[in-house]
Amino acid sequence: MSEEQAPADEGRPAGSGSEEHGRFDLVIRGERVLTTSGIRPREVGVRDGVVVALQPLGNGLEGDRVVELGDDETLIPGLVDTHVHVNEPGRTEWEGFASATRAAAKGGVTTILDMPxxxxxxxxxxAALEEKRDAAREQAFVDVGFWGGAVPGNTGExxxxxxxxxxxxxxxxLxxxxxxxPPLDAAEMETDMRELRTYDSMLIVHAEDSRAIDHAPSPEGDVYEKxxxxxxxxxxxLAIAEVIERARWTGARAHILHLSxxxxxxxxxxAKNDGVRLTVETCPHYLTLTAEEVPTGGTAYKCCPPIREAxxxxxxxxxxxxxTIDYIASDHSPSTLDLKDLENGDFAVAWGGVxxxxxxxPVIWTEARRRGFSLEQVVSWMAEKPADNVxxxxxxxxALGGDAxxxxxxxxxAFVVDVSHLEHKNPITPYAGRALSGVVRRTYLHGQEIDGETPTGRLLRRGMIE
Incomplete structure (x- = not known):
């Protein structure tokens, strides 16, 4: 049977002559497949972990495994979360590569970038990067890449x-x-920007000004408003303004983390209109939670910068x-339960992280659909745009030629969040008991369904995989 040529907007390079024939390792077909031209009835053929056919539904692609989507199911690309704190080695009791990547897979996330x-x-x-890679290599259930750290004195590294x-x-x-x-001051940040500009690397910044916070009121106690x-x-x-101006002066790429x-x-x-090379992310907790709803002593909600008003x-x-905001990343920043000071609920003492x-x-989809945003837009914010930025x-x-x-x-x-069903190592989240829309039923990495038992994730280097 002759396969139709996929439309160019679904990822086939013009003139590539890349039509695929024969049997595939995996075929997924259904009425709702999210392609680069929108949600369409399609058949997706996978070979060697790569999408090699993307055809109209009914073409009858043959595969060693064939998955028929249910009427209520949409095939979407795996999410790409560029802001995850795994904490292994050294603080693996907070989170580790096995638990973090299992959680990612359960949530439809197939690629994470680990914070330094x-x-x-x-x-x-x-040396520290290799230690981290060694820790991840045999226990990652999704693909994992790594950020480096910029601290005082390591410009040469x-x-x-x-x-x-x-x-x-x-x-x-701060x-x-x-x-x-330790933190950089603004002059040190500029020095590192000038260094990174020479090989077009990106500086990603936790932007809060330490002097302003030093002069702010004390946060002691269980009242969130304090x-x-x-x-x-x-x-x-103040800190974002500093990042913008130093990026403007140096021509470096800068990225604002977790805008609140x-x-x-x-x-x-x-700044963007002026041509400053700036990108910005925000996080699910800033788009869904509000300061007004944080209960007394509710340290599960504590993060920095904080969840603000409705x-x-x-x-x-x-x-x-x-x-203006380019995309969404989780800033998954777990800790042990004792570090959240659950007994006293003191916001000054508790670890900050969601x-x-x-x-x-599902957290973002629940809020987005209520505001009239489409699933295509949500996936762009949580998969396509972060992937492109890094x-x-x-x-x-x-798309054809892309990872399956x-x-x-x-x-x-829909479901109600039960912390006992989370794969995170420590069962605490501000979303506990919240009713959410959207359920991830299966996740595939390189064409293989992730079973939570056999780690098949790969370690990513910029521009390549291991």
Whole structure:
């Protein structure tokens, strides 16, 4: 049987002559397949972990395994989460590669990039990177890449880490929460930007101004409003302005992590219009949770920068819709239960971080659909755009020649979050008990269904896989 040529907008390079014939390792077919031209009735043929056929439904592709999607299921590309704290080695009791990547797979995430801190040693030189890669190699259920760290005194290490395959470099402009990953001041950040500009690497920044926070009220106690006032929007705005100007002066690529202050949207928009090489992410907790709903002592909600008011949340959605914010990443930052100070609920004492890796897709889909956003738009924010920003060109979309990373998503199904059903190592999340729309029923990595028993994830280097 002759296969039709797929439309060019579904990923076939013009004139490639890449039509595929014969039997496939895997065929998935259904009425709802999210292609680069939208949700269409399609048959997807996979060979050697790569999408090699994408044909109209009814063409009858043959495969060693054939999956028929249910009427309520959509095949979507695996999500790409560029902001995950795995913490192994060194703080594996907080989270490890096995637990984090199982959670990712359950949530339809097939690629994560691991942050360089909270592990011991932090990823601030090549030796530490290799230690981290050794820890991940035999226990990753999804593909894993790594960020390097930029700290005082390691400018000379950055090129080596870049050549070893990190996707860019993270820095803080205030205390990171762990002493082994100290912050840069603005001048040090500029020095590192100038270094990274020479090989076009990206600096990703936790942007809160330490001086503003030093002058803010104290957060002690179990009242969330006091904690919110201790991390004011102004601290975020000042630091973001510093990042913008240093990126403008140096011509370096800069990325703002976990934007929570809607006040900063105007200057971000202006900087982008001016040609500053700036990208921005926000997180599920800033788009869904609000300061008004945080209960007394509710330290599961504590993160830095903080969850802000409902009015702020709505402006973040507007910034996402108009492209000022480029995409969504989880900032999955787990800890042990004792570090959350659950007994006292003291926001000054509790570790700041939200666990959401397994839940990020239904969390965002629940809020997005209520606001009239499509599933295609959500997947763009959580798969295609983050993949493109870090150079993972074979991921984030279902297209010919791309990795066969998928999840089967039932958008109209629903569930209530039960922490005992999460794969995260520590059963705590601010979403506990929340009713969410959208269920990930199966996840595929390189054309193989992830079973949670046999790790098949690969380690990623910038521009290649191991």
């Amino acid at each position: 801190l909270n592990s011991i040693p932090p990823t601030i030189d090549v 950055l090129r080596g880490l870049h050549d070893a395959g990190v996707f860019g470099f993270k820095c803080f402009l 205390h990171s929460g762990v002493d082994e990953f 904690f919110l006032h201790s991390r004011p929007r102004g601290a975020e705005n 202050s809607s006040d900063a949207l105007a200057m971000i928009r202006t 009015s702020n949340r709505e402006l973040l959605w507007e910034g996402l819709a108009d492209g 666990s959401s890796l397994q839940l990020e897709l 150079g993972l060109t074979g991921k984030g979309r279902i 990373d998928f999840s089967v998503f039932a958008a109209d199904d």
